[in-house]
Amino acid sequence: xxxxxxxxxxxxxxxxxxxxxxxxxxxxxxxxxxxxxxxxxxxxxxxxxxxxxxxxxxxxxxxxxxxxxxxxxxxxxxxxxx
Numbered sequence: 230x231x232x233x234x235x236x237x238x239x240x241x242x243x244x245x246x247x248x249x250x251x252x253x254x255x256x257x258x259x260x261x262x263x264x265x266x267x268x269x270x271x272x273x274x275x276x277x278x279x280x281x282x283x284x285x286x287x288x289x290x291x292x293x294x295x296x297x298x299x300x301x302x303x304x305x306x307x308x309x310x311x
Contacts, residue, residue, distance in 0.1 A: 231252065231253030231254070231267055231269075231309075232259065232263055235263065235265075235267065235309065238251075245265055245309050246308065246309050246310050246311055250309065250310035251267060251309040251310065252267075252269060252270065252304075252309070252310055253267045253268070253269040253270070254269065254272070255269070255270070255271070255272055256271035256303075256305055260307070261307065264308075265307070265308035265309045266307035266309060267307055267308075267309045268304070268305060268306050268307045268308075268309045269304075269307070270303070270304055270305070271302060271304075272300070272302050273300065273302075276300060277300055280298050280300065284298065
């Protein structure tokens with residue numbers, strides 16, 4: 230969506246990042262190759278899946294109380310938000 234937003238802004242002559250800053254989510258591989266390079270939030274989906282499976286296993290084995298898990302993310306600053 231962020232890349233589509235950057236395209237729409239370019240088509241309407243709205244400069245990124247001078248007038249609008251854009252930040253994507255999940256650090257897809259193309260983020261660093263678009264122009265300007267897209268800033269993004271990197272999430273660790275493999276670890277997210279592991280934690281999800283652990284929580285499911287706990288529920289299947291009798292856990293009755295909900296559990297909240299906070300996972301680390303990284304902000305990757307590139308040209309779209311400088």
